[in-house]
Amino acid sequence: MKICIIGGGLTGLTAAYCLGQDHExxxxxxxxxxxxxxSSYEIGDYSIEEFYHHxxxxxxxxxxxxxxxxxxxxxxxxKGTTGYYADSTIYxxxxxxxxxxxxxxxxxxxxxxTFLTLRSRKIDTGPLDGITARDFxxxxxxxxxxxxxxxxxxxxxxxxxxxxxxxxxxxSRIAIRSNRGLSGEKLGYLKGGFFTLIDALSxxxxxxxxxxxxxxxxxxSHETHEWRVNGQRYDAVIxxxxxxxxxxxxxxxLPTIPxxxxxxxxxxxxxxxxxxxxxxxxxxxxxxxxxxxxxxxIPLERYGEHLVYLAxxxxxxxxxxxxxxxxxxxxxxxxxxxxxxxxxxxxVDQFAxxxxxxxxxxxxxxxxxxxxxxxxxxxxPNYPERSMEGAVCAGEEVAALLARQEGA
Numbered sequence: 375m376k377i378c379i380i381g382g383g384l385t386g387l388t389a390a391y392c393l394g395q396d397h398e399x400x401x402x403x404x405x406x407x408x409x410x411x412x413s414s415y416e417i418g419d420y421s422i423e424e425f426y427h428h429x430x431x432x433x434x435x436x437x438x439x440x441x442x443x444x445x446x447x448x449x450x451x452x453k454g455t456t457g458y459y460a461d462s463t464i465y466x467x468x469x470x471x472x473x474x475x476x477x478x479x480x481x482x483x484x485x486x487x488t489f490l491t492l493r494s495r496k497i498d499t500g501p502l503d504g505i506t507a508r509d510f511x512x513x514x515x516x517x518x519x520x521x522x523x524x525x526x527x528x529x530x531x532x533x534x535x536x537x538x539x540x541x542x543x544x545x546s547r548i549a550i551r552s553n554r555g556l557s558g559e560k561l562g563y564l565k566g567g568f569f570t571l572i573d574a575l576s577x578x579x580x581x582x583x584x585x586x587x588x589x590x591x592x593x594x595s596h597e598t599h600e601w602r603v604n605g606q607r608y609d610a611v612i613x614x615x616x617x618x619x620x621x622x623x624x625x626x627x628l629p630t631i632p633x634x635x636x637x638x639x640x641x642x643x644x645x646x647x648x649x650x651x652x653x654x655x656x657x658x659x660x661x662x663x664x665x666x667x668x669x670x671x672i673p674l675e676r677y678g679e680h681l682v683y684l685a686x687x688x689x690x691x692x693x694x695x696x697x698x699x700x701x702x703x704x705x706x707x708x709x710x711x712x713x714x715x716x717x718x719x720x721x722v723d724q725f726a727x728x729x730x731x732x733x734x735x736x737x738x739x740x741x742x743x744x745x746x747x748x749x750x751x752x753x754x755p756n757y758p759e760r761s762m763e764g765a766v767c768a769g770e771e772v773a774a775l776l777a778r779q780e781g782a
Contacts, residue, residue, distance in 0.1 A: 375780055378402065378603045380591050381614035383410020384762060385749050387575045388439065388769025389612050393777065394582030400606070401583055404590035408576045411726065412762065414569040415640070415719055420676065421569035424721035425638045426666045426683045428454065429562040430550055433763035435770060440564075443574040448565040453558040454671055455650065458523075460657035462707075464649050468558045478657075483519040490514055494549040499758055502541035503735040510541035522657075530656055530663025531687055532634070535729060542758040543730035550759060558652075563672060568762075594622040596745060610780055612747040612772055616725045617739065624746060631737050631752050635688045636726030639700050642716040643680040646670065647708040660707065661699040662686040679716060692722055727751055727760050734758070741772045742779075748772070 375397045382403030414421040440446040457466045466472045511520040528536035601608045617625045652671040666683040749772035756764035
């Protein structure tokens with residue numbers, strides 16, 4: 375069987391890996407490199423992700439893929455510390471003492487938040503799909519806790535659509551981040567970066583499949599017993615890109631899935647600016663929602679310079695001069711002289727992920743629609759929160775379905 379896979383991100387690569395040995399597979403990728411949101415920069419003698427990444431203890435499909443690619447021995451578990459930047463002050467929020475000292479939540483708010491976190495993994499997210507995160511938090515913890523803690527987080531990630539986000543997404547987010555000890559969260563990372571995974575996966579896929587880089591799909595049509603992609607004939611097509619971006623109007627009958635973009639700036643500095651904290655959420659208004667100090671998570675000596683991400687999200691098109699606004703705010707807020715920044719890079723993805731608004735569960739797409747196979751951030755494994763685990767799982771599941779149906 376001749377198969378076309380559209381998109382060379384983690385889902386597309388995983389599907390190609392599963393199908394390549396038994397079928398003739400062409401993988402189309404519009405960029406010069408593979409990996410999608412897990413792509414990396416090459417900086418001197420090391421690689422570093424364009425968008426910050428880590429994995430979680432429950433990522434079983436991701437770990438199995440690492441095992442099969444012989445890179446699982448590079449997986450390490452490190453402490454990821456968190457904090458909040460509020461009223462021009464950095465507040466670490468890791469140990470019980472630090473949490474108790476945090477002034478913007480009352481003691482009773484903290485107790486209720488702790489209990490919510492502890493039971494988050496047992497909460498059925500199904501009934502929460504139609505409830506907003508705001509309504510859920512105010513009911514469970516209170517209005518003050520929502521305004522002083524949760525609302526700034528939702529605003530920094532979802533902007534003016536924060537009040538549409540479902541409680542299902544929020545609880546999933548809390549649950550996935552609940553692997554915490556007395557001093558921080560345990561997070562997984564691959565020595566050498568997740569480039570190690572993408573490189574190994576790309577190498578194996580390239581042994582059995584044709585990888586077509588810088589080859590965006592511009593035409594897609596279905597005839598009696600075959601598909602045509604950019605004029606080439608295929609028996610089946612797997613698309614992993616946002617459905618509304620497919621050419622030919624093949625999926626125009628489906629309800630539109632709302633997406634948001636991500637703009638992530640990576641900076642190199644000669645000193646730490648977040649008081650040793652890995653993930654610093656911004657409560658104070660800023661043109662970025664979080665400062666992610668990579669080298670407060672991964673040992674500094676592996677890079678020889680402090681690496682910091684500034685994470686920002688947007689709807690539609692990226693605001694003009696966004697990079698300059700982020701740089702200027704960062705330098706002023708964290709007392710960084712422009713000359714202290716050795717270099718910076720900006721990665722932008724207009725369709726970085728779905729907006730998990732209320733009712734999103736009904737928008738989750740099946741793996742097959744009008745003869746076209748679909749897998750991506752819009753698939754079941756990525757609801758109600760996208761992840762590398764969800765990307766791998768979706769790729770495996772759509773490949774298995776295609777193999778079963780087309781082979782029947």
